[in-house]
Structures are given as C-alpha cells and as structure tokens.
Amino acid sequence: MTARTLQGFMELLPQEQLVFNHMKSVIAHTYEKFxxxxxxxxxxxxxxxxxxxxxxxxxxxxxxxxxxxxxxxMRFDLTVPLAKYVALYxxxxxxxxxxxxxGKVYRGERPQKGRFREFYQCDIDIIDRDExxxxxxxxxxxxxxxxxxxxxxxxxxxYINNRKLLSGYLEHLEIADKTVDVLRLVDKIKKIPExxxxxELKKLGLPEEKNSQLLKFIKINGLNNEVIKQLENLNxxxxxxxxxxxxxxxxxxxxxxxxxxxxxxxxxxxxTRGLDYYTGTVYETFFDEYPQFGSVCSGGRYDNLSxxxxxxxxxxxxxSIGLTRLFDQLRANNLLPIKALTPNKALxxxxxxxxxxxxxxxxxxxxxSDIAVDVMYRQCKFKKKMEYANKIGVPYLIIIGExxxxxxxxxxxxxxxxxxxxxxxxxxxxxxK
Amino acid sequence: MTARTLQGFMELLPQEQLVFNHMKSVIAHTYEKFxxxxxxxxxxxxxxxxxxxxxxxxxxxxxxxxxxxxxxxMRFDLTVPLAKYVALYxxxxxxxxxxxxxGKVYRGERPQKGRFREFYQCDIDIIDRDExxxxxxxxxxxxxxxxxxxxxxxxxxxYINNRKLLSGYLEHLEIADKTVDVLRLVDKIKKIPExxxxxELKKLGLPEEKNSQLLKFIKINGLNNEVIKQLENLNxxxxxxxxxxxxxxxxxxxxxxxxxxxxxxxxxxxxTRGLDYYTGTVYETFFDEYPQFGSVCSGGRYDNLSxxxxxxxxxxxxxSIGLTRLFDQLRANNLLPIKALTPNKALxxxxxxxxxxxxxxxxxxxxxSDIAVDVMYRQCKFKKKMEYANKIGVPYLIIIGExxxxxxxxxxxxxxxxxxxxxxxxxxxxxxK
Numbered sequence: 010m011t012a013r014t015l016q017g018f019m020e021l022l023p024q025e026q027l028v029f030n031h032m033k034s035v036i037a038h039t040y041e042k043f044x045x046x047x048x049x050x051x052x053x054x055x056x057x058x059x060x061x062x063x064x065x066x067x068x069x070x071x072x073x074x075x076x077x078x079x080x081x082x083m084r085f086d087l088t089v090p091l092a093k094y095v096a097l098y099x100x101x102x103x104x105x106x107x108x109x110x111x112g113k114v115y116r117g118e119r120p121q122k123g124r125f126r127e128f129y130q131c132d133i134d135i136i137d138r139d140e141x142x143x144x145x146x147x148x149x150x151x152x153x154x155x156x157x158x159x160x161x162x163x164x165x166x167x168y169i170n171n172r173k174l175l176s177g178y179l180e181h182l183e184i185a186d187k188t189v190d191v192l193r194l195v196d197k198i199k200k201i202p203e204x205x206x207x208x209e210l211k212k213l214g215l216p217e218e219k220n221s222q223l224l225k226f227i228k229i230n231g232l233n234n235e236v237i238k239q240l241e242n243l244n245x246x247x248x249x250x251x252x253x254x255x256x257x258x259x260x261x262x263x264x265x266x267x268x269x270x271x272x273x274x275x276x277x278x279x280x281t282r283g284l285d286y287y288t289g290t291v292y293e294t295f296f297d298e299y300p301q302f303g304s305v306c307s308g309g310r311y312d313n314l315s316x317x318x319x320x321x322x323x324x325x326x327x328x329s330i331g332l333t334r335l336f337d338q339l340r341a342n343n344l345l346p347i348k349a350l351t352p353n354k355a356l357x358x359x360x361x362x363x364x365x366x367x368x369x370x371x372x373x374x375x376x377x378s379d380i381a382v383d384v385m386y387r388q389c390k391f392k393k394k395m396e397y398a399n400k401i402g403v404p405y406l407i408i409i410g411e412x413x414x415x416x417x418x419x420x421x422x423x424x425x426x427x428x429x430x431x432x433x434x435x436x437x438x439x440x441x442k
Numbered sequence: 443m444t445a446r447t448l449q450g451f452m453e454l455l456p457q458e459q460l461v462f463n464h465m466k467s468v469i470a471h472t473y474e475k476f477x478x479x480x481x482x483x484x485x486x487x488x489x490x491x492x493x494x495x496x497x498x499x500x501x502x503x504x505x506x507x508x509x510x511x512x513x514x515x516m517r518f519d520l521t522v523p524l525a526k527y528v529a530l531y532x533x534x535x536x537x538x539x540x541x542x543x544x545g546k547v548y549r550g551e552r553p554q555k556g557r558f559r560e561f562y563q564c565d566i567d568i569i570d571r572d573e574x575x576x577x578x579x580x581x582x583x584x585x586x587x588x589x590x591x592x593x594x595x596x597x598x599x600x601y602i603n604n605r606k607l608l609s610g611y612l613e614h615l616e617i618a619d620k621t622v623d624v625l626r627l628v629d630k631i632k633k634i635p636e637x638x639x640x641x642e643l644k645k646l647g648l649p650e651e652k653n654s655q656l657l658k659f660i661k662i663n664g665l666n667n668e669v670i671k672q673l674e675n676l677n678x679x680x681x682x683x684x685x686x687x688x689x690x691x692x693x694x695x696x697x698x699x700x701x702x703x704x705x706x707x708x709x710x711x712x713x714t715r716g717l718d719y720y721t722g723t724v725y726e727t728f729f730d731e732y733p734q735f736g737s738v739c740s741g742g743r744y745d746n747l748s749x750x751x752x753x754x755x756x757x758x759x760x761x762s763i764g765l766t767r768l769f770d771q772l773r774a775n776n777l778l779p780i781k782a783l784t785p786n787k788a789l790x791x792x793x794x795x796x797x798x799x800x801x802x803x804x805x806x807x808x809x810x811s812d813i814a815v816d817v818m819y820r821q822c823k824f825k826k827k828m829e830y831a832n833k834i835g836v837p838y839l840i841i842i843g844e845x846x847x848x849x850x851x852x853x854x855x856x857x858x859x860x861x862x863x864x865x866x867x868x869x870x871x872x873x874x875k
Contacts, residue, residue: 010494012529012751015486015514020527022534023479023541030480041785042809044816046456047463051560052485052546053448053505053516061443072486072514074507076550081448081505083486094453096445101455103834107816108456113485117509127484142819144798151806266799267806318445352474365577366699373584373700376475383477383540386575401536 017118017126019333024350024402029336031347032160033111036131036330039156040109043148045133048108050090052115056080059089061317070116083115087132087329095136096318105137105145111332125333134327136314141324143256146290146310147263149326153294153306154269156330161346162339164297165305168277171257171290172309174240175278177250178226182219195227198279227279233261236276256289288312292328302338306330350402354441355421357384358394360410367414371407371434378438382407398424405441450551450559452766457783457835462769464780465593466544469564469763472589473542476581478566481541483523485548489513492522494750503549516548520565520762528569529751538570538578544765558766567760569747574757576689579723579743580696582759586727586739587702589763594779595772597730598738601710604690604723605742607673608711610683611659615652628660631712660712666694669709689722721745725761735771739763783835787874788854790817791827793843800847804840804867811871815840831857838874 014020021029041047056073059082072083084090087110095106111131118124133152135145150167157165175195179185190213198206203224210220229239240254257276264274282291289310296302308328315323339345355375357368368384375382383403385394398406408420418431421440432440447453454462474480489506492515505516517523520543528539544564551557566585568578583600590598608628612618623646631639636657643653662672673687690709697707715724722743729735741761748756772778788808790801801817808815816836818827831839841853851864854873865873 010490010750012526012748013488013491014526014530015484015488015512018484018486020483021481022531023481023539026480026482029482042812042814044784044786044814046785047459048454048456049459049462050453051448051451053451053548053560055446055448057443058446072507072509074505076505079448093445093447097447097453098455103830105820106456115486127486137820144802144817144819147802148817155809263799263802266803315445317443351477352479353477366696369577369580369696370699376588379475381475381477384577384581386577387538387570397536 015126017120017124019125019127019337024348025340027350027352028345028347029332032336033129033131033332035159036156036332037109037111039152039159040131040133042155043107043133043152045107045109045135048091048094048110049112050084050087050094050110052083052113053081054084054090054093056082058093059084062089062092067116070118072115072117084112085116086114087112087130088134088327091132091134091136092315092318095323096315099319099321099323105135105141107133107135109133123334123337125337128331128333131330131332132327134314134325136323136325139322139324141310141326143259144263146256146326147260147267149290149308149328150260150264150274150292151267151269153292153328154264154273157273157294157306162296163299163344165273166295166297167274167306168280168293168295169257169260169274169290170276170278170280171253171260172281172287173249173253173289174257175226175281177245177247177253178223178243180247180249181245182222184215184219187213187215191223192281195279196281196283198227229278232271233265233274233276236278237261253289260290282307282309286311290326299338299342299344302335305335348402351383353381353383353401353403355380355382355405355407356398356401356403357382357407357409358398359385359388360391360408362388364409364411364414367409371409371419371437374434375438375441378442380438380441407437448559450553450557452558452560452770457781458773460783460785461778461780462765465769466562466564466765468592469589469765470542470544472585472592473564473566475588476540476566476585478540478542478568481524481527481543482545483517483520483527483543485516485546486514487517487523487526489515491526492517495522495525500549503551505548505550517545518549519547520545520563521567521760524565524567524569525748525751528756529748532752532754532756538568538574540566540568542566556767556770558770561764561766564763564765565760567747567758569756569758572755572757574743574759576692576722577696579689579759580693580700582723582741582761583693583697583707583725584700584702586725586761587697587706590706590727590739595729596732596777598706599728599730600707600739601713601726601728602690602693602707602723603709603711603713604686604693605714605720606682606686606722607690608659608714610678610680610686611656611676613680613682614678615655617648617652620646620648624656625714628712629714629716631660662711665704666698666707666709669711670694686722693723715740715742719744723759732771732775732777735768738768781835784816786814786816786834786836788813788815788838788840789831789834789836790815790840790842791831792818792821793824793841795821797842797844797847800842804842804852804870807867808871808874811875813871813874840870 071085113127114130153167179188194209280291280293287309291309293304294306310326312324313322314325359365359368372382372384406422413419421432422429504518546560547563586600612621627642713724713726720742724742726737727739743759745757746755747758792801805815805817839855846852851866854865855862
C-alpha cells in the first residue's frame with residue numbers, strides 16, 4: 010500500500026505547522042480580544058441546509074453524498090452554517106451576537122496551484138436583531154488592522170467602500186436600472202484598461218457623458234478625509250448616497266480615533282464585492298507589494314443573514330481570512346512571519362544513562378513552570394547530540410553530567426551564541442521564562 | 443427551509459463552547475509543554491489509505507463516497523493518518539518524532555445517547571526508528587497526569603499495565619496457545635462476576651488449577667511498589683515476563699521521581715486494551731466516582747506504527763483523549779471545570795450616544811494591553827444595559843458618562859460584589875490584567 014495524500018489538501022511538516030498555528034492563534038486571540046465568542050459547527054450538514062441559498066458554481070464544487078436516506082454535504086464556507094445556527098438558537102443567544110469561527114471548509118475544485126480543496130476560513134460576524142449599529146463596521150476594520158499588524162506581514166492596506174454610495178450615484182445619474190451590470194463591470198475595473206472599461210459601459214447603451222462621470226466617480230482618490238470631502242462636494246441628494254456617505258464617515262472617523270494609520274486604510278469607490286449579499290460597508294485587504302495575492306481578508310455589511318431559514322431580520326457585518334491560501338502564498342514568497350522549528354525552549358541531554366532520572370526531574374520542574382522542554386533519552390556521542398539539537402533548532406541546550414547532577418547546577422548552552430552558563434533550577438526557570 | 447443540525451453532531455451554545463475550548467487549550471498547551479509539535483492532517487483521505495488496516499466494524503461506520511473516479515473517506519481516527527504521514531515524510535522528520543494532533547474524526551454510527559458521529563480526538567504519539575526508549579512511556583504517564591490535574595476535574599486514576607506480563611505469565615502456565623482467548627476474557631473481567639469469568643475460562647478447556655492461578659495473578663493489587671514486589675516474588679523466568687516487569691518498574695519509578703501521587707497511578711494487571719495493536723505499556727484513565735464514564739484517556743506502546751505502508755520499523759507510544767464524549771459526560775453530570783459566559787473581561791457602556799467615541803478609544807487602549815473587552819453601542823435605559831451585562835455574565839462593567847469623559851477617570855463596577863471604583867486608563871489596565 011502506497012501512502013498518499015489527496016491533491017489539493019495541505020499537509021505541513023512540523024516546523025511549517027508551528028508557523029501556521031502561530032498565525033491561527035494570533036487571529037483567534039485578536040478575535041477574542043475584540044469580544045467575539047468561539048463557535049464550532051459541524052463539518053457535515055444536511056445537503057438541503059447547505060445548498061439552501063447557494064448558486065450554481067458552489068453547488069458543483071460541494072462534496073455531497075448519501076448515507077442511508079440522508080443527503081449529506083461538507084460545508085463549503087462558515088456563513089451558511091452561521092445562518093443555520095442563528096436560525097436554530099436565536100432564542101438562546103444574546104444580541105448583538107459576536108462570534109468567531111476558525112475551521113476547515115471544502116470545495117471539490119479542479120486542483121491547481123494556489124487552489125485548495127480543504128482550507129481554513131477564519132470568520133467573524135456581528136449579528137443583531139432588526140438593526141445593527143454602524144460603529145461595528147469600524148470595529149471590524151480595527152480587527153483586520155490589529156491582526157495584520159500583529160502577524161508582522163508585509164505592508165498592507167485595507168480598502169473600504171460603502172455599496173450604497175455607488176447605488177445612490179447611479180440613481181443620481183438616472184441609470185439605476187443598469188445597477189447590476191454596472192456593478193459587475195466596476196468589480197473588474199482593476200483588471201482591465203480604462204478604455205476597455207469605457208467600451209464595456211458603452212455596450213450597456215449608456216450615454217458617453219454619464220460614463221465619464223461614472224469613471225470619474227470611481228476614480229476619486231486621495232487621503233480619506235479628502236475623498237469624503239470630494240464626495241460631499243458632489244451634492245448628491247439620493248437617500249442611498251447620503252446614508253452611505255454618513256456611514257462611511259463614521260467608520261473612517263472611528264478608525265482615526267482608534268489611531269489606525271492612514272497608510273493602512275484607503276477608501277476605494279471601485280470595491281463592490283460581488284452583487285447580492287452585501288448592502289453597505291465592504292472591505293478588501295491587499296499587500297502593497299504583492300497585489301497578485303489578491304484580497305487576503307474581505308467582507309462587509311449585510312441586511313439579513315438568515316432569510317432562507319427565518320422571517321425575522323438579522324443584519325450583520327463580518328469578514329473572512331482564507332488562512333490556508335494566505336499561508337501558502339507567504340511560504341512561496343519566503344514571507345512567513347516567524348521561523349520556528351520546535352515548540353521547545355530547551356532540550357535536555359545527559360552524559361550517560363545514569364543521569365536520565367536527573368533529566369526527567371529537571372524536565373518536570375521546568376514544565377511545572379510552563380516552560381516547554383524535551384529530553385533526549387537516547388545515548389550517543391556528544392557530537393551526535395549536538396547535531397540533533399541543531400537539527401530540531403532548539404534555542405537552548407541543557408547538559409547534565411556527573412558534576413551537574415552532584416552540584417544541582419546545570420550547564421545551559423545558548424545554541425545561537427554558543428555561550429554557556431552554570432545555573433540552578435530557579436535561575437534556569439528565570440532565564441528560560 | 444427548516445434549520446436543522448444532523449443527529450450525533452455536537453453543536454454548543456457560546457458559553458458552552460468557551461468551556462469546551464478551555465479544555466481543548468489546556469490539553470494542547472500541556473502537549474506542547476512536553477515537547478510535542480502540532481500536526482494537522484486532512485479530514486478527507488483516499489479510502490484505500492484509511493481502510494488499509496481497519497477491521498470490519500470500522501469499515502461499516504466510515505463515511506465514504508466517490509468523486510469522479512476517486513474513492514474518498516472521512517478519517518475515523520488520527521492514528522491511520524499518522525501512519526500515512528510518517529510513511530510519507532519520514533525522510534524529512536527528526537526522530538524521535540513527537541507530535542500531537544487535535545482534530546475531528548467521523549464515524550457513521552447509529553445515533554444514541556453519548557455516541558457522536560463527529561468528535562474530537564486529542565492524540566499524542568512518540569515515534570522512533572527501530573527502537574524507542576522506555577522512559578517515554580513514563581513521560582506519557584506524566585502528560586496524562588498533568589492534563590487531568592490542570593483540568594480540575596473529579597478525582598482520577600491512571601491504570602497502567604504491561605502486556606508482556608500477562609503473555610509471559612501464560613507462557614509460564616504453559617497455556618500460551620490460548621493467549622488470544624484469555625486476553626479477550628481478561629478484558630471483560632471488570633464487567634462480569636468472578637464466577638462467570640472462571641466459568642468462561644473453563645469453557646476454554648483450561649485445567650482448574652491454572653485458572654485459579656490466572657485469576658489470582660490478575661487480581662494482584664496494593665500499592666504500586668507492593669504489586670511489583672509480588673510480581674518479582676512469582677519468580678517467572680519467561681523473557682516476556684522479565685522484560686515487561688523491567689519496563690513497568692522503570693515507568694513506575696520515573697513516575698514516582700516526577701512526584702506523581704500514588705493515588706493517581708495504579709498498576710492493574712487486568713488492563714489489556716484490545717488484542718492486536720499494543721505490545722507493552724497500556725494505559726486507561728477513570729474518574730474514581732464516575733466509573734460509568736468509561737476510560738477517558740487510553741493508549742499504549744506499539745511495536746510498529748506503519749507496517750501497512752512501510753518495511754522500516756517505527757515503534758511508538760501514544761494516548762488519545764475523546765474530548766467530545768468527555769465534555770458531554772461532564773456536562774450531563776454538572777462537572778464542567780469552569781463557568782464562562784463570555785470571552786470578555788469587561789463590557790463598556792455609555793450614558794448617551796455622544797460618549798461612544800470615548801468608549802471606542804478606551805476599548806482600543808484596553809485591547810492593546812491584551813484585555814478582551816466589548817462595547818455596547820446600543821443606547822437604552824441603564825436598567826436594560828445592566829440586564830444585558832448580567833445576561834452575558836461579564837465580570838466587570840465600565841461606565842462612561844459626562845463626568846468620566848471629562849475627568850478621564852472611568853467608573854468600574856465589579857458585577858459580582860457590586861463594588862464601584864473610579865479609575866484612570868492605566869489603573870483600569872492594571873486592575874483588569
């Protein structure tokens with residue numbers, strides 16, 4: 010039998026897994042710091058529940074199978090399970106309901122570079138009944154900013170927009186009947202040349218004058234306060250526009266009060282994030298020097314989470330980080346934030362079988378003080394032991410021989426500087442803490 | 443569309459999920475402290491890989507399906523994926539290889555109380571090439587002891603045995619040809635009366651005298667050192683017996699050196715853990731007052747992890763905690779270790795819309811100091827706000843009104859004592875840390 014792992018399923022070596030887990034735990038920890046409670050829904054759900062509101066593309070990719078007379082499916086995102094969860098338990102939940110979920114999702118895509126069939130999504134959502142305060146949209150911005158700052162990744166920028174602005178502006182231009190087509194085009198604007206964009210607009214049968222106004226609108230840029238001023242100066246009076254601008258102002262002002270640097274947040278009127286789901290604020294996050302990674306954290310505000318399952322209205326705002334893909338891209342570009350080879354702070358080696366029990370005792374003491382240590386029980390030449398310590402990349406080596414066992418002062422070797430000290434247990438603990 | 447979750451799939455409310463995650467993180471943290479590196483293999487594997495060494499029962503329970511021309515299956519444990527992993531990457535791994543994996547596994551069992559179709563296993567294994575030092579068997583014991591001590595669960599006892607002892611003793615009695623049948627019977631001894639056990643032994647055609655010797659052997663008990671003395675006094679010379687006794691002595695002595703209390707570790711010669719896989723040390727863990735929970739942490743030593751995939755020999759020792767079932771049983775018996783209702787240390791409320799930006803700023807400062815806080819942006823009567831704070835069970839409330847915004851000294855209310863203080867940001871941080 011040949012051991013094989015399925016294509017499109019990421020499987021890491023321990024030293025990579027440590028980095029992956031570090032990133033995962035920075036994300037989880039930040040989510041908790043912002044008051045989000047963890048959630049963990051099943052990987053398997055009734056197929057009819059998962060497919061209740063999905064379109065054609067997703068349906069083709071879903072892993073679905075029958076067991077007895079039940080159609081089962083593996084979740085393809087964490088949003089539909091959340092909608093189900095809120096519908097099922099809303100009487101037991103306290104609103105606003107702030108939850109995070111970090112888990113694997115499944116899509117049976119054709120395997121290709123950078124595409125995974127099993128991948129981690131790291132989601133937050135804030136859901137309320139009937140109405141959700143706009144300040145949460147700024148809080149979500151702060152969450153994205155905090156995570157990407159703490160991950161120590163390349164320079165990043167969060168692009169923000171409010172979908173009501175474009176809708177309102179199209180009403181203002183009296184071409185609101187073309188909203189769906191225009192939104193689809195705007196979504197593409199960064200990928201096609203300006204002429205091609207105008208050409209496509211023309212094809213929609215829109216008068217040239219309106220097209221150039223639209224292009225000018227989408228291209229409004231500058232510092233965030235300047236963009237807002239330019240938007241105000243347009244004097245558009247449509248309700249959608251006025252509301253959207255008011256919301257965007259609150260989000261940007263709050264971000265500024267929270268001390269988020271201007272260079273990390275940019276209003277971009279061309280960000281639309283698909284067609285149906287989002288209704289207000291939308292976010293995308295790009296690395297300044299690596300636009301080819303695509304958006305590494307996206308999301309937005311929606312009017313109703315669970316319309317398929319419920320009559321009641323649950324508006325929300327949320328984001329998702331596709332961690333597996335992000336990790337894969339960072340790794341391929343040598344951008345992983347830390348280099349860890351072992352979870353251990355120190356490795357204990359002994360100069361002979363007879364000191365193993367001393368090593369075991371010392372390891373027990375260090376672990377009681379919450380210091381991760383490993384012991385090498387195998388006896389071999391000192392050189393071999395050093396080779397092993399280097400290979401696993403442990404920062405400190407503790408050596409126990411005759412002298413150390415008698416004096417209860419242990420030799421501690423700093424593996425990077427080569428420096429060696431002789432320390433009591435208490436000093437060791439203090440040093441390694 | 444009715445929102446529904448599949449039967450046999452645990453789905454928790456946020457306050458329960460917090461407790462579950464607390465337990466999961468104590469386990470993960472202890473594993474890391476003992477030098478185990480994390481691993482995360484796919485949930486989906488090739489069916490032929492997963493089923494390569496499984497027997498009939500597992501095969502019936504596995505979630506298996508076909509996609510294109512590939513037979514896929516959801517993992518039913520973390521051991522087969524580990525065997526595959528070691529076979530696949532052994533050239534890139536450093537041995538001894540210490541890994542932990544905490545993940546969901548799947549078994550399509552008939553749903554019944556206490557049985558789950560999706561459940562967490564929390565595994566550690568130490569694998570080496572050709573030979574693995576026996577001291578690791580004591581280290582595994584220390585891991586179990588540390589976890590169940592730190593989880594603050596009811597009194598527990600780890601039962602330990604070495605399978606070589608019984609095999610050797612059966613050789614000594616010259617009934618080694620009945621080993622398989624006898625082992626199967628011994629495995630049942632705690633569930634059937636002594637007479638029934640002897641009756642069953644008789645049915646195997648064994649002479650009465652040997653049966654009573656066997657029963658006497660299995661029932662040897664007392665303090666661990668006494669049990670070892672009694673075993674030594676049997677003067678059995680078969681190699682299996684001598685080796686097993688030597689191994690058991692080292693494990694017990696090491697446990698004593700590490701300061702593990704006698705009341706938590708008990709040699710029990712009737713523990714066998716199934717028939718094939720384990721070859722030396724075996725472990726089971728029971729709560730003293732709740733034997734009906736069954737073993738909550740089991741495992742043992744095996745000669746070869748990956749014989750299906752490889753010619754090379756990889757001996758190992760490992761354990762597994764079935765966390766989902768354990769959590770379910772603790773919850774049903776009101777034994778959950780902590781009560782957490784919210785991840786937050788404090789909730790900030792404002793006395794009016796105009797203080798929201800002050801609240802946002804304060805929240806930002808507290809979060810920068812790694813304190814999890816939430817802000818209630820919705821404005822309503824003070825009584826309603828207090829009701830909300832009580833409902834989510836947050837330990838502290840921070841109140842911002844006119845006075846607080848001006849003086850930059852914030853009202854902090856201890857929700858359990860009712861005590862109220864007026865504190866600067868720095869004092870708040872110190873108090874809440």
